[in-house]
Amino acid sequence: MKIIVCAKQVPDTNEVKIDPVKGTLIRDGVPSILNPDDANALEAALEIKDKYPDTTVTIVSMGPPQANYMLRECLAMGADDAYLLSSRAFGGADTCATSTTIAAGIRKIGKYDIIFAGRQAIDGDTAQVGPQTAQRLGIPSVTYVQKIREIKKGSVVVERALEDGYEVIEVKTPCLLTAIKELNEPRYMTVGQIEEAYKKPIATWSEVDVNLAPEDCGLKASPTQVFKSFTPPPKGKGEMLQGTVPEMAAALIAKLTEKHVIK
Numbered sequence: 001m002k003i004i005v006c007a008k009q010v011p012d013t014n015e016v017k018i019d020p021v022k023g024t025l026i027r028d029g030v031p032s033i034l035n036p037d038d039a040n041a042l043e044a045a046l047e048i049k050d051k052y053p054d055t056t057v058t059i060v061s062m063g064p065p066q067a068n069y070m071l072r073e074c075l076a077m078g079a080d081d082a083y084l085l086s087s088r089a090f091g092g093a094d095t096c097a098t099s100t101t102i103a104a105g106i107r108k109i110g111k112y113d114i115i116f117a118g119r120q121a122i123d124g125d126t127a128q129v130g131p132q133t134a135q136r137l138g139i140p141s142v143t144y145v146q147k148i149r150e151i152k153k154g155s156v157v158v159e160r161a162l163e164d165g166y167e168v169i170e171v172k173t174p175c176l177l178t179a180i181k182e183l184n185e186p187r188y189m190t191v192g193q194i195e196e197a198y199k200k201p202i203a204t205w206s207e208v209d210v211n212l213a214p215e216d217c218g219l220k221a222s223p224t225q226v227f228k229s230f231t232p233p234p235k236g237k238g239e240m241l242q243g244t245v246p247e248m249a250a251a252l253i254a255k256l257t258e259k260h261v262i263k
C-alpha cells in the first residue's frame, strides 16, 4: 500500500503571546513545529505500515526551505521519504492555491492508495486544504476521521466524528482522509531514526518540477487575499456581582440573556 501524508510546518501558536502594552503578537522565539493534526495523520499512516510492512509512507509539504527540519522529524518518526514544494512563486497562497500546488506535487509523486492530511492547521485554521486537494485529484475524501476500523482491498472503513457521535463510512481507495487528535497518540522519534533521517535526501520541487505555470500558484492564483490582520482586543475585567443570592442570580441571568448565551 502507498500512503502520502500532507504535513505543514506551523508556528507553535501555544507559544504566541500578546504584548499587553502594544496589543501586538510577540513572535520572537516562537518555535516552528509539525502541525499537531498532521502528527496524527502521520501516526495513522505509520500504524498501517506497522500492520502491513510492504506499505510506504511519503510526506509532502509546501513551505519555505526551513520546513526541511519538520520533514526530517517526520522521517525520524518512520516515514520513508519526503518532498518539499518550495519556490518564491508559492508565496502568499490561500487555501485554493495551496491545494493546487499540493495536488500537483502528489500527481508527480505518482501512485497512492490513501492520502492523509490533518483536519486543520493551527495557523491558518481553515480546514480547507485537505478536501480541496482531494477534489483537485478527483478522489473522495472523509474529514474528521477519529478511527480507522478496517483496511479492505479497494476500500477503507472509518469513523467520522460528528458533534454528538460518529458515522461509519466505507470509502473507496484512492481517497483522502483528514485526521483529528482523537485518532491516535503520535509516536516519538528514536535516536537511531533521527540519525537515519539526516542521511536521507529530501527533494525540493518548484512549480516547474510539478508542471505548474507561475500564475497557477501563490498569490497570483489566490481568489482570496488577507487585506488586514489585527490582534483581537483583550477580554474585559471580571466583574463581581453584589447583593443577596437571589439578586445575584437575577443579575447573572440578565447578563447571560443580554449576551444571548441563554434565551
Ligand SMILES: Cc1cc2nc3c(=O)[nH]c(=O)nc-3n(C[C@H](O)[C@H](O)[C@@H](O)COP(=O)(O)OP(=O)(O)OC[C@H]3O[C@@H](n4cnc5c(N)ncnc54)[C@H](O)[C@@H]3O)c2cc1C
Binding pocket: 006, 007, 008, 009, 035, 037, 038, 041, 060, 061, 062, 063, 092, 093, 094, 095, 096, 098, 102, 116, 117, 118, 119, 120, 121, 122, 123, 124, 125, 126, 127, 128, 129, 130, 224, 226, 229
Ligand atoms: C492569519 C492568516 C489568515 C489567513 N486567511 C486566509 C483566508 O481568509 N482565506 C484563505 O484562503 N487563506 C487564508 N490564509 C492562508 C491559508 O491559511 C494558508 O495559506 C494555506 O496555505 C493553508 O491553509 P491552512 O493553514 O488554513 O490549512 P488547513 O486547511 O487548516 O490545513 C489542513 C491540512 O492540510 C494540509 N496542509 C495545509 N497546508 C499545507 C502545506 N503548506 N503543506 C502541506 N500540507 C498542508 C495539512 O495536512 C493540514 O493539517 C490565512 C493564513 C493566515 C496565517
